[in-house]
Amino acid sequence: MFGSIWSFMKRHKGKLMLTTSIIGGAVVLGNYAAWKVAEWQEAEMNEAFRKARKQHHFDGTQRTCNTTALSLLPTLQQRLMALLDTEALTKSLKQRPDNKIEIWGQIKIASFTRTIAAVYSAALLMTTLRVQLNIIGGYMFLDSLASADDHEVNQDRLLAPLPLQKRYLALIEHLLGQGLEDLVHRVKTAVEKVVGSVSLKDQLSLGDVEKLIKELRREVEGHPTNGCLHPAQDCHLVQCALPTTTHQQVIALRCTASA
Numbered sequence: 001m002f003g004s005i006w007s008f009m010k011r012h013k014g015k016l017m018l019t020t021s022i023i024g025g026a027v028v029l030g031n032y033a034a035w036k037v038a039e040w041q042e043a044e045m046n047e048a049f050r051k052a053r054k055q056h057h058f059d060g061t062q063r064t065c066n067t068t069a070l071s072l073l074p075t076l077q078q079r080l081m082a083l084l085d086t087e088a089l090t091k092s093l094k095q096r097p098d099n100k101i102e103i104w105g106q107i108k109i110a111s112f113t114r115t116i117a118a119v120y121s122a123a124l125l126m127t128t129l130r131v132q133l134n135i136i137g138g139y140m141f142l143d144s145l146a147s148a149d150d151h152e153v154n155q156d157r158l159l160a161p162l163p164l165q166k167r168y169l170a171l172i173e174h175l176l177g178q179g180l181e182d183l184v185h186r187v188k189t190a191v192e193k194v195v196g197s198v199s200l201k202d203q204l205s206l207g208d209v210e211k212l213i214k215e216l217r218r219e220v221e222g223h224p225t226n227g228c229l230h231p232a233q234d235c236h237l238v239q240c241a242l243p244t245t246t247h248q249q250v251i252a253l254r255c256t257a258s259a
Helices: 002-011 013-083 087-094 100-149 162-176 178-194 206-222 246-256
Strands: none
Touching: 013 100, 013 162, 013 178, 087 100, 100 162, 100 178, 100 206, 162 178, 178 206
16 A cells, blocks of 8 residues: 555656645745734734824823913913003092093003903913923923833933923913013004094994904004014014023023022
8 A cells, every 4th residue: 555655656746746835835825924914913003002192192281281371371361460450540530530531541442452462362372382382292202202112211312301391381481471561562552553543432333343353453463563662673473472582581491490
């Protein structure tokens, strides 16, 4: 029987070798395909984890931004009230002075200015904080990835070390200080030009108020040097949000230098 088998193998040696090669190749290809599928699945899982981690970090940054902005709004409101105080004018009216028409006009200008400045300052505060925190958050995310790969964190290699974060975020103090004063001055100049001629006895419709607001926006946003404390230089609204000169940056960065 073994002789018959041996004779059969000798007669069909080429076919058997071909068949063996095909079967062996199929096994190798099957193993390779299984390895590639496992590798692809692992890569997909890692990518999904990376995206989930990135999304979680982004969502946390947005929550931090909203919380920080809400915590700064009372400070912003107090600064506006101090810069545009109408209580003293209201008290003087109770004494029935001879220039009450003039005082009512001052109250009108201050009230309009405070309302418009509140809208602009709140928008600048939210926008500036969102930009700052997302920039810092992006660098912190990259630092966290590097820290995950390296168990020993080298502080010198961090893109956003803690002292830098504090100094960078301290720049928002400019908006709550000199920046807000510049914004109020700019808005007040526009209000005096647009609303100053409106009589206190005029009954304004919704359409009239809308026209006034549009004109105020053109004056505040459309003329870079209009209402600036330094008319020789361009005065864009972004300069109210962040310091632009080296001196202002030094003052702002020193706010947390000792921290």
